[in-house]
Amino acid sequence: MLLLILGLLLWVAAHFFKRVAPEQRAAMGNAGKGLVAVGVLAGLVLMILGYRAAPFINVWTPPSFMVHINNLMMLGAVFLYGMSATKGRLRGKLRHPQLTAVKVWAIAHLLVNGDLASIILFGGLLAWAVAEVILINKSTTWDRPEPGPAKKDVVLLIITIVMFVLITGIHAWLGVWPFPA
Template structure:
């Protein structure tokens, strides 16, 4: 379908990320699925649409913007291990500043973990992933794809900050000031397990990449 499929997948991606989290749809879904069930369903939908969009970018007409060089592959290789660890440290933990947090009322600013580094670790991971993948993909479809992801993540952080400040009031400023310290985790053994899970995720992505996207990161 060329550009038509690409445009359709792009539209589905942004709708799937915007509609489920807007009132009144999100409260309706959370009431029926539970907070954890909503998070799982939202994540599964996001990954499915993301996989379709990446595949559609590969099928779009090829319009080169710059030439490929072997060194470019090393950029995502170097960045994706930190991204995988960042994801493992951020997923399914309390974070009242961002989306996707669980047990947010239990957030301890004295033990903020990765939230001490950034209020939006998942969006930071998306920004790093997208920016790193622009380098070796110098055709129009992929530059638009990964560039849009990076812009989406950066803008999303600003919008979330504005919404959370409005919703939380003075508590947002108090928690934000308190969490800006050494990223002490809730539990060192759990943090070590999450880092190990991030390393395992990175290995799995290296193995799955050629099977899902037809490109072998290690050559």
């Protein structure tokens, strides 16, 4: 669990650095970007290694129907994440589509994973995403972008479905079948 917690802390610290110490981050220039990228990547690797090595300590047993809710929420999370790059009509409907996607992803995974390592990982990333939105909203203003053509939203929907299938395939390859039998 120690690697998991250290990874989570490193991930949070690297992401918060720009928000809690903007002068120090700005003074570092491009080297600061590299340092943050290394911190984020190292945090991610530690979280993955720590999660995979963590003992299974059951805290609660999710009901089986939660898998369906999880899968629907995951489809929504992939769509939300893609909204950050869209140039369609949905552009500007949401200020923080990527962080909102992380929140939906984390909640979806908490619904189907009742072990302690999952609660630490997904709960920690949920708390980070909520705190990150609060920090960003306090530190910057937002100019809502103008909506683009609706056909770009159709492209986003197609990409969402392809990415969802790809993510499902990766889960299956890793030995986690995301659909109930």
